[in-house]
Amino acid sequence: MLLTQQILNGLLDGVYYLLIALGLSLIFSLGGIVNLAHGAFYAIGAYLTLVFSAYLGFGGAFIAAPVAVALLGMIIERTLFRRFYRADPILSLLMTFGLAMIAEQALRMIFGAPPLSYSIPPWLRGQVAIGGFIYSFYRVVLLGIAAACVAGLWLLLQKTSFGRVVRAGVQNPDMVGALGISLQPYMSAVAAIGIGLAGLAGVLLAPIYSIHPAMGQEIITPAFVVVVIGGLGSFWGVVAAALLVGLVKGIMVGIGYSAASTAAIYLLMLLVLLFRPRGLFGERILRFE
Amino acid sequence: MSNNLHFTRRRLLTTAGTLALASGISAPGILRAQGTEVIRIGHLTPRTGFLGPLGEYAVMAADLAIEEINAAGGMMGRKVELLKEDSVNPQTASTKAERMIERDKVACIIGEISSASCLTIAQVAQRNKVLYINTGGNSDALRGSDCKRYMFHVESQNSMYVKSVGRSFLREGLVKGKKWYSLTADYAFGHDLLKVAKRFMEGNGGQFAGDDLVPTDATDFSAYLLKIRDAKPDLVVINLAGTQTTNFLKQYAEFGLTFPVGGFGFDTALAWAAGKGNFVGTWPVVWHHLVDTPGTKNFVAAFTKKYSKPPENQAWGDYVATKIVAQAVNELKSTDSTKMIEYFEKGAKFDLLKTRQGYFRTSDHQLMHEMYAVTALPADKIKNQWDIFTSSAPVPGPNEDLEAIAATKEENSCTFPT
Numbered sequence: 075m076l077l078t079q080q081i082l083n084g085l086l087d088g089v090y091y092l093l094i095a096l097g098l099s100l101i102f103s104l105g106g107i108v109n110l111a112h113g114a115f116y117a118i119g120a121y122l123t124l125v126f127s128a129y130l131g132f133g134g135a136f137i138a139a140p141v142a143v144a145l146l147g148m149i150i151e152r153t154l155f156r157r158f159y160r161a162d163p164i165l166s167l168l169m170t171f172g173l174a175m176i177a178e179q180a181l182r183m184i185f186g187a188p189p190l191s192y193s194i195p196p197w198l199r200g201q202v203a204i205g206g207f208i209y210s211f212y213r214v215v216l217l218g219i220a221a222a223c224v225a226g227l228w229l230l231l232q233k234t235s236f237g238r239v240v241r242a243g244v245q246n247p248d249m250v251g252a253l254g255i256s257l258q259p260y261m262s263a264v265a266a267i268g269i270g271l272a273g274l275a276g277v278l279l280a281p282i283y284s285i286h287p288a289m290g291q292e293i294i295t296p297a298f299v300v301v302v303i304g305g306l307g308s309f310w311g312v313v314a315a316a317l318l319v320g321l322v323k324g325i326m327v328g329i330g331y332s333a334a335s336t337a338a339i340y341l342l343m344l345l346v347l348l349f350r351p352r353g354l355f356g357e358r359i360l361r362f363e
Numbered sequence: 364m365s366n367n368l369h370f371t372r373r374r375l376l377t378t379a380g381t382l383a384l385a386s387g388i389s390a391p392g393i394l395r396a397q398g399t400e401v402i403r404i405g406h407l408t409p410r411t412g413f414l415g416p417l418g419e420y421a422v423m424a425a426d427l428a429i430e431e432i433n434a435a436g437g438m439m440g441r442k443v444e445l446l447k448e449d450s451v452n453p454q455t456a457s458t459k460a461e462r463m464i465e466r467d468k469v470a471c472i473i474g475e476i477s478s479a480s481c482l483t484i485a486q487v488a489q490r491n492k493v494l495y496i497n498t499g500g501n502s503d504a505l506r507g508s509d510c511k512r513y514m515f516h517v518e519s520q521n522s523m524y525v526k527s528v529g530r531s532f533l534r535e536g537l538v539k540g541k542k543w544y545s546l547t548a549d550y551a552f553g554h555d556l557l558k559v560a561k562r563f564m565e566g567n568g569g570q571f572a573g574d575d576l577v578p579t580d581a582t583d584f585s586a587y588l589l590k591i592r593d594a595k596p597d598l599v600v601i602n603l604a605g606t607q608t609t610n611f612l613k614q615y616a617e618f619g620l621t622f623p624v625g626g627f628g629f630d631t632a633l634a635w636a637a638g639k640g641n642f643v644g645t646w647p648v649v650w651h652h653l654v655d656t657p658g659t660k661n662f663v664a665a666f667t668k669k670y671s672k673p674p675e676n677q678a679w680g681d682y683v684a685t686k687i688v689a690q691a692v693n694e695l696k697s698t699d700s701t702k703m704i705e706y707f708e709k710g711a712k713f714d715l716l717k718t719r720q721g722y723f724r725t726s727d728h729q730l731m732h733e734m735y736a737v738t739a740l741p742a743d744k745i746k747n748q749w750d751i752f753t754s755s756a757p758v759p760g761p762n763e764d765l766e767a768i769a770a771t772k773e774e775n776s777c778t779f780p781t
Contacts, residue, residue, distance in 0.1 A: 079589050087583055178411075187410070187419030188675075189609055191638030191748065194617060201619045208592070210617045213585070282617050283582055284609035284636055286416050292582050327586035333549045333576035335586075 077328050084324020085317050089220045092316035093275035095300035097268030103244045103307040104264050105159050110170040113290030114177035115269045119143045119276020120285050124192055132195040143273025144266040151265035181287040189286040216278050244307050303346045305356020401444045405463035408474040410449040413605035417630055417677045423670055424678035428685035438692040450480050457483035464491045470698035473684045478502035478552040485514040494700040498680035502555040503775050506727040510777035515728045517684045519649045521559045522770035525627050527734040527758045528647035529563050537598045542572035544596035548604045549576040556602045556627050572596045584611050588618045601626035612637035631675040639745050645738045650679040658716030673749050687713050727777040731765040733757035
């Protein structure tokens with residue numbers, strides 16, 4: 075029974091990585107930007123939740139904070155990312171690493187280093203029982219929101235003309251250009267969506283995680299592991315990898331090897347890469363090989 | 364080399380300009396202090412990572428202490444300058460300690476929170492024969508198997524934490540014949556604390572229903588909470604460090620668990636961050652801002668005036684350590700580390716903002732002083748975001764020896780390497 079609970083919880087746990095990893099994967103596949111600052115946008119999302127909640131309540135912050143982070147992402151794309159699309163990924167890696175440090179220090183200067191307090195609003199507190207499985211109501215809501223985001227993003231990428239251009243851009247940007255379509259506005263939109271999702275994760279996790287300037291660093295490493303395991307350019311690969319990572323961690327804790335729960339996800343990554351060097355469902359993207 | 368000899372006119376001008384500027388900047392400092400040279404003190408503490416939020420309080424407090432020391436005439440009439448660095452991790456901490464000693468010629472090093480970094484700094488200090496005062500590393504091993512003649516401890520050791528709060532647990536009947544479930548941070552501090560906690564628990568007739576080691580980068584505790592709910596313990600013991608404690612408390616409330624909670628490691632900043640309704644349980648603390656003494660009231664007032672928030676317990680450690688160094692230097696009229704160690708070992712007394720004065724125990728260099736157990740207030744009794752707990756009277760009590768809560772020589776023996 076306990077192991078079943080751990081498996082379910084592990085799957086739910088993986089959903090948080092998903093929100094971060096999807097954006098990370100999207101921005102990397104389209105622009106070739108290794109966005110080490112992605113975690114910083116998650117942290118900014120959490121801090122903005124605090125700021126907006128004072129005026130708008132949690133419901134208002136839930137809308138306003140991700141939108142503000144998405145706008146910030148768009149500005150960053152226009153001013154910084156744009157310069158590195160055709161360059162060596164090492165350069166964008168250095169640039170976003172610097173950006174992450176600047177963002178963290180800025181949060182520290184504005185809000186101070188000590189962690190700030192923020193709680194689940196009373197109307198989202200409580201427990202739900204699903205059979206013998208008692209779970210936090212807040213996390214069920216969180217799961218619903220995350221699932222809706224994933225479904226929405228999938229529809230956007232698969233069923234709209236916007237999505238078709240983005241997918242074509244991932245595979246062959248030159249051909250898209252030759253067809254007379256400028257990828258620039260699409261790049262901005264994708265950065266806004268990807269970074270906005272990180273901001274959304276910040277909003278959703280602010281009530282249950284500790285809010286401090288370095289919180290972005292805590293989430294960025296597992297998010298990268300998820301993207302690598304899932305495989306570049308693969309939407310479902312990232313989804314599967316996020317759930318798998320959550321599952322492996324949950325089971326390790328469940329069977330009493332909690333000390334190795336972090337190490338296990340790196341081992342998982344190693345195993346996947348040994349057998350599938352492009353990740354689980356990784357597609358072959360010529361530009362990166 | 365040839366560049367130095369080959370002085371062009373432009374170079375001469377810039378050099379002269381720089382010199383003029385430099386002397387212009389430093390002139391007021393020279394005038395203010397009576398001596399010719401400033402006394403430098405090195406301050407190393409983590410400012411990034413999961414201990415960073417606590418390190419920030421340490422820095423604020425050390426700055427305040429230096430400000431007050433300089434306003435009162437400095438050390439031996441000389442101005443004191445604080446060199447502050449982020450220790451980051453044990454490797455970086457030792458490199459920076461080395462540089463502070465060799466290049467900056469600091470009189471001593473103060474600080475640190477991670478027990479692992481304390482050890483590497485202490486090794487550098489011992490090798491170079493420079494005094495190091497540990498203000499935040501709790502591990503008993505630092506006062507036992509890893510003790511160093513040049514290292515002193517203002518921060519209490521794990522044994523003191525366990526025995527202070529253990530008295531509260533005993534009083535509430537949470538030990539004898541009871542089952543505890545513990546979560547322990549998977550690094551030096553946690554391992555050490557678990558060992559001491561087990562010794563206390565088994566010595567008093569209780570047992571552990573389960574203990575999980577938690578990787579220091581874990582942020583989500585749902586898997587652990589499910590196990591705790593299943594184990595139905597009589598007490599949940601949290602031996603985590605840094606922001607993990609806050610994460611745990613928030614998620615414990617989220618999952619609606621109601622088993623009594625306690626812990627052997629604690630920092631008020633983490634309770635403040637968990638906030639009203641999430642912060643529960645009974646915890647040991649080396650000092651807190653509600654301690655009812657004139658010394659504490661002055662410190663809290665000065666700190667709040669400067670930073671618009673009250674100091675947390677880590678601030679106390681670095682503040683008091685800096686004041687202890689100032690007292691030693693002023694009394695000895697020397698910054699010689701060996702002389703300071705002699706002074707400490709001879710049983711010098713220090714004002715620690717508590718009801719009783721404290722002193723360093725000669726056998727292991729641990730500061731002997733009072734501690735407190737704090738208990739979370741129910742949500743409806745909380746008036747502001749800071750005063751969210753009530754405190755026990757000082758432990759040990761007024762008629763007890765200060766050494767009553769420290770590790771005994773049998774529990775933890777130290778032989779200083781010569």
